[in-house]
Amino acid sequence: MSDLTHIDNKGRANMVDVSEKAVTKRxxxxxSIVYLPDVIMQQLTGGDIQTKKGAVFQTAIIAGIMAAKKTGELIPLCHPLGLDNCNIDIQVNDEDEVVILCTTTITAKTGIEMEALVGASVAALTIYDMCKAMSHDIVIKETKLIEKTGGKSDFRRDYQD
Structure with missing residues (x-):
């Protein structure tokens, strides 16, 4: 009835059955990209922003990792997965935007795109939360999948897209 994997043949929401899939490294x-106004970017020293709440980027990294590990609890039809690894890197690019990369790894029967997306998103939201007292002109510009490997097909887009 549908090419959508989370819809059964009667049109109802359905968790994908991965019991017959092969275990592969995925x-x-x-x-995620976050725009911070100059009033906040001026606080950037030593690769982080210090606020009364603490180190912004370090806190965002921890929050993103914690969120990636809980993706199956947050997104209704995601499988609960025990990640083999989750790494979050936060850098400021040439346009003074905060670029968050969340990379997740697992050896399993299902992919972990959602874990990477949730990790990057929550890291971005944490930056917003920790900096909002300085300005509400913060913009979370985008969150998107950059790459996935393993499983039925691989995907990669240019990091500049």
Missing amino acids: TATAR
Whole structure:
């Protein structure tokens, strides 16, 4: 009835049955970009922003990892997965935007794109939360999948897309 994997033949929501799939190593990288106004970017020293709440980027990294590990609890039809690894890197690019890359790895029967997307998203939201006292002109510009490997097909887009 549908090519959508989370819809059964009667049109109802359905968790994908992965019981017959092969176990493979799977990775995914997602990126979120956050615009911080100059009043906040001026606080950037030593690769992080210090606020009364603490180190912004370090806190965002921890929050993103914690969120990636809980993706199956947050997204209704995601399988609960025990990640083999989750790495979050936060850098400031040439346009003074904060670029968050979340890379997740697992050896399993299902992919981990959602874990990478959730990790990057929550890291971005944490940056917003920790900096909002300085300005509400913060913009979370985008979150998107950059790459996935393993499973039925691989996917990769240019990091500049």
